[in-house]
Amino acid sequence: MSESQRSQLVAHDRDAAATAADAATADGTADVVILGAGPAGLVLGNLLQAGGIDCVVLERADRAHVQSRARAGYLAANTVRILEENGLAAGLRRNGQPHAVCEFRTEDGRFRLDYGSLGPCGPHTVYPQQELVTDLLTHYLDAGGRLSFETEALAVLDADGARPSVAVRTADGRQGHWQGRYVAGCDGRHGAARRSLPAGVVRHRRDHGVSWLGLLAEAPPSLDAVGYAVHRRGFAGHMARTPEVTRYYVQVERGEPAGAWSEQRIWDELALRMHAADYGPLRGGRIVQQSVVDLESDVLEPLRHGSLFLVGDAASLISPSAAKGANLAVLEAEILARALVDDLAHGDPAGLDRYSARCLDHIWRAQEFSHWMIQLLHSPPGPVGGETLFHDALRRSRLELLRTSRTHQQWFAEGYVGV
Ligand code: RFL
Numbered sequence: 001m002s003e004s005q006r007s008q009l010v011a012h013d014r015d016a017a018a019t020a021a022d023a024a025t026a027d028g029t030a031d032v033v034i035l036g037a038g039p040a041g042l043v044l045g046n047l048l049q050a051g052g053i054d055c056v057v058l059e060r061a062d063r064a065h066v067q068s069r070a071r072a073g074y075l076a077a078n079t080v081r082i083l084e085e086n087g088l089a090a091g092l093r094r095n096g097q098p099h100a101v102c103e104f105r106t107e108d109g110r111f112r113l114d115y116g117s118l119g120p121c122g123p124h125t126v127y128p129q130q131e132l133v134t135d136l137l138t139h140y141l142d143a144g145g146r147l148s149f150e151t152e153a154l155a156v157l158d159a160d161g162a163r164p165s166v167a168v169r170t171a172d173g174r175q176g177h178w179q180g181r182y183v184a185g186c187d188g189r190h191g192a193a194r195r196s197l198p199a200g201v202v203r204h205r206r207d208h209g210v211s212w213l214g215l216l217a218e219a220p221p222s223l224d225a226v227g228y229a230v231h232r233r234g235f236a237g238h239m240a241r242t243p244e245v246t247r248y249y250v251q252v253e254r255g256e257p258a259g260a261w262s263e264q265r266i267w268d269e270l271a272l273r274m275h276a277a278d279y280g281p282l283r284g285g286r287i288v289q290q291s292v293v294d295l296e297s298d299v300l301e302p303l304r305h306g307s308l309f310l311v312g313d314a315a316s317l318i319s320p321s322a323a324k325g326a327n328l329a330v331l332e333a334e335i336l337a338r339a340l341v342d343d344l345a346h347g348d349p350a351g352l353d354r355y356s357a358r359c360l361d362h363i364w365r366a367q368e369f370s371h372w373m374i375q376l377l378h379s380p381p382g383p384v385g386g387e388t389l390f391h392d393a394l395r396r397s398r399l400e401l402l403r404t405s406r407t408h409q410q411w412f413a414e415g416y417v418g419v
């Protein structure tokens with residue numbers, strides 16, 4: 001469990017098909033060794049496989065766990081494009097829902113913003129991350145892709161040399177090495193790739209001082225929009241996932257344990273902060289996941305160290321306030337896949353040389369927008385006083401601009417859906 005995410009699964013129904021995983025393999029070789037079977041690792045694996053590149057994915061968890069981890073849901077148009085262009089969008093086309101409207105609720109009233117029709121990027125597609133991961137996994141394995149579940153990367157060795165390797169340990173205790181020409185660190189913020197970086201890597205880091213209780217409710221969405229409620233008791237958010245499941249967020253005190261809130265208290269507080277008395281009741285249901293997320297961001301620089309490349313959350317952690325993390329992960333995986341194919345199949349290393357700079361450009365734009373969203377939705381932590389009041393007045397003014405100015409609305413639409 002991460003230091004910043006005190007997570008408690010209250011009652012997690014694993015509806016994902018828990019089919020038998022391939023036997024874990026402790027030793028082997030592949031041109032590209034991919035660490036982690038999240039969105040980044042699986043998009044990369046699929047694209048390399050399609051490009052005829054020899055690769056393997058090493059995943060610490062078992063298949064059932066990977067397919068049932070509910071996290072993101074709002075996919076940007078660019079993510080959908082990448083999936084479509086690579087034949088990975090069948091499930092998303094079948095079950096994904098277009099989503100184009102935000103509703104902001106404050107003590108001054110509410111307003112809706114049809115961002116999908118305003119910016120150059122169109123609407124989001126709502127498709128739960130665990131379903132996307134299941135699709136990517138199935139496609140990869142059906143195409144003959146190599147993947148070793150329950151195989152934890154311990155360290156990346158000799159990343160500066162011509163033959164880097166990954167030290168691994170399987171769930172049954174065997175240890176060994178996977179050797180490759182390149183290693184793609186797609187193993188998230190606490191993975192082996194980050195731990196193996198040489199001294200001198202810069203980690204830009206920001207703790208926003210704000211925590212959310214993230215909830216998954218077996219309840220139909222209560223409004224046909226993303227709901228952002230700005231309230232003196234703290235932020236509350238509403239995001240549809242499927243016609244039967246909705247994600248909610250409630251801002252909580254830093255350090256609050258995830259299990260401290262009863263279901264009744266959660267629904268009461270959500271109703272209060274979302275002004276349900278004025279705008280209609282929330283549709284209740286069983287809370288099936290309850291975890292605390294401390295809003296933190298970081299960016300590692302550079303994203304390449306010899307033969308090791310950082311991708312997705314391993315490269316940059318972004319707070320979930322603007323729904324960017326999975327979208328960045330998919331974009332970076334596409335950029336790296338193209339560069340690896342150019343290098344390994346055509347002997348052209350230029351894309352690999354540019355990988356870090358290209359991705360950092362996208363990452364910082366996303367970080368900037370996400371940071372702006374955090375300031376729009378929360379008061380700074382600390383006692384209510386001059387500085388808080390000043391921030392609150394700025395926030396009111398920003399919301400008013402967003403309500404009234406088409407220029408601001410267009411800027412928002414581009415930042416919200418663009419990656
Ligand atoms: P993942 O998904 O964390 O996958 C990493 C994989 O690596 C494995 N692993 C290892 N394998 C081998 N050896 C090791 N040593 C390993 N260590 C870890 C893990 O088991 C896992 O399978 O990273 P990836 O692929 O970079 O994808 C990133 C996204 O998952 C993440 O950014 C998003 O979920 C963020 N996010 C959202 N992003 C969006 O674009 N739109 C959203 O609507 C959205 N909502 C969210 C979110 C994140 C949230 N949380 C939990 C912080 C909502 C929430 C609540």
